[in-house]
Amino acid sequence: QQKVQQSPESLTVSEGAMASLNCTFSDGTSDNFRWYRQHSGKGLEVLVSIFSDGEKEEGRFTAHLNRASLHVSLHIREPQPSDSAVYLCAMSRVGDNSKLIWGLGTSLVVNP
Amino acid sequence: EAAVTQSPRNKVAVTGGKVTLSCNQTNNHNNMYWYRQDTGHGLRLIHYSYGAGSTEKGDIPDGYKASRPSQENFSLILELATPSQTSVYFCASGGTPNYAEQFFGPGTRLTVL
Numbered sequence A: 001q002q003k004v005q006q007s008p009e010s011l012t013v014s015e016g017a018m019a020s021l022n023c024t025f026s027d028g029t030s031d032n033f034r035w036y037r038q039h040s041g042k043g044l045e046v047l048v049s050i051f052s053d054g055e056k057e058e059g060r061f062t063a064h065l066n067r068a069s070l071h072v073s074l075h076i077r078e079p080q081p082s083d084s085a086v087y088l089c090a091m092s093r094v095g096d097n098s099k100l101i102w103g104l105g106t107s108l109v110v111n112p
Numbered sequence B: 001e002a003a004v005t006q007s008p009r010n011k012v013a014v015t016g017g018k019v020t021l022s023c024n025q026t027n028n029h030n031n032m033y034w035y036r037q038d039t040g041h042g043l044r045l046i047h048y049s050y051g052a053g054s055t056e057k058g059d060i061p062d063g064y065k066a067s068r069p070s071q072e073n074f075s076l077i078l079e080l081a082t083p084s085q086t087s088v089y090f091c092a093s094g095g096t097p098n099y100a101e102q103f104f105g106p107g108t109r110l111t112v113l
Helices: none
Strands: A004-007 A010-014 A019-025 A033-038 A044-050 A054-058 A061-066 A071-076 A085-093 A096-102 A106-111 B004-007 B010-013 B019-025 B031-038 B042-049 B065-067 B073-078 B087-095 B098-104 B108-112
Touching (some): A010 A019, A019 A033, A019 A085, A019 A106, A033 A071, A044 A061, A044 A071, A071 A085, B004 B087, B019 B031, B019 B087, B019 B108, B031 B073, B042 B065, B042 B073
Parallel strands (some): A010 A106
Antiparallel strands (some): A004 A019, A033 A044, A054 A061, A085 A096, A085 A106, A096 B098, B004 B019, B019 B073, B031 B042, B065 B073
16 A cells, blocks of 8 residues: 655744755655645645656755655745645555545744 | 635534535546545545546545536535544545646535534
């Protein structure tokens, strides 16, 4: 059964410092991976999607995928207090990319 | 302009009552999904649909029904609500070229007393 684990559970950084979040998965044959953000009491918004090993940048958000090490990370450059939220990692299911497997999330707090 | 909307945003129901959660999307996506989100469990897929008239069971379908009368609308129905169904419910849509890129509504907070 495919699984996704996120670390750390929570992270506090100062405004302007790089924030790095991690996601490990149990099966490297998934088609694609994405990071979502969820502000408290709100829905989820997709930040970055990545399909190939390497790096994908969307504004201040950069995802790194390494299938061999079963790892995808998200780096937030110059985080702001408005980036305080829960960040969720998701991967598509092998053989069915219409459905996602979700991590439990990392709670990020950015202090001014 | 929100592309996925949900109603109601908050709902209090009694045990044994019927609850209907509604979702509307203007993305013209074929696929739609219902999830629930609980602390410690993350997002869990309840039902999904490939298009009008289609409903499929997700990972935790017991106690829930779904209805997709049109491309735009997807409902989640709790025929006999129980306290264990107290949760936050999210609807999402996904379409070509990548069905896995799902777009979410704002969520419905359901409390079953």
